[in-house]
Amino acid sequence: MRLTKISLIAVSYLFLYGCSTSQQSTLPQPDTDVKEVWETKMGTGSNDELLQQRSTLRRELSPALLAERQADYTRNSYREIFNQFPRLPNPDVVFYVYPHRNGSMPVPGYSTVFPLYERVHYATPSDAKARMPVGER
Template sequence: MRIPHARTASISGLAVAAAIATTMALSGCATSQEEMLPTNGTTMAGIWQSTTTGRGTTNTADDIEGDHTTNLEHARSALRRPIAPANLTVERSAYTRTAANEIHSQFSRLPNPDLTLYIFPHLSGGSSEQVPIPGYTTVFPLYDRPHYGQPGERTTYQPVADNGGAAR
């Protein structure tokens, strides 16, 4: 009869261990979102404006002189290269990737030289009434359609550097 008693003891021990494990697992999830991620009352729009334009709320640790300037403005003043806010968009557009920039930088048009042809003065081809036609110049492209280079292909002429005329 001792065998059933040992079974009940081990079953009750397992039940206690399961209860403790469940309690510990649930208490680990009891931390509130405010404790883990404090917001300090700042909205997403305020954070965005303070980092991009300097018009939003600023962090007192970053605001050294108390003049509500952004890190970009601090960097510009340290480099002594002031820039007007209107010129910021012009500066950003110089390195911003666009579809047109990607196409032109990867697949640039190969040169299609224009051929200039001079037509001498002549008479029109009819045998009954030949009319004099003055000389004129016309321009047309060498190729019928534009050709595009492969990515990385050199599209401009670059002469080979001369080694001072040394023979090989």
């Protein structure tokens, strides 16, 4: 019983001793801020150099270039009239049924039409654009 009390006191003393350290000794706070760390790691010491590099990367977009880039994403009368996802061609297969008898009744010969594909398939916008004549693209 006495041994358990001593061990319990020793463990609690060690626990409290571990919490008694100061924050500065455990996690020292550097005298630098985030901007200084960024500049030392990236190798840029001045903002002028960084601004110069950014300005060389930036390009002005003219309204014509911007309109050309957005042409595939905007709605216009051409896209409203003609479907953006046109149907792919589904050729018809024509069958001729010869004259025959159905029981005792004669059936004359006739033609019937079946689509080649069971389902209707649609073109993606890139497929449809590739099929368009050059002047309409």
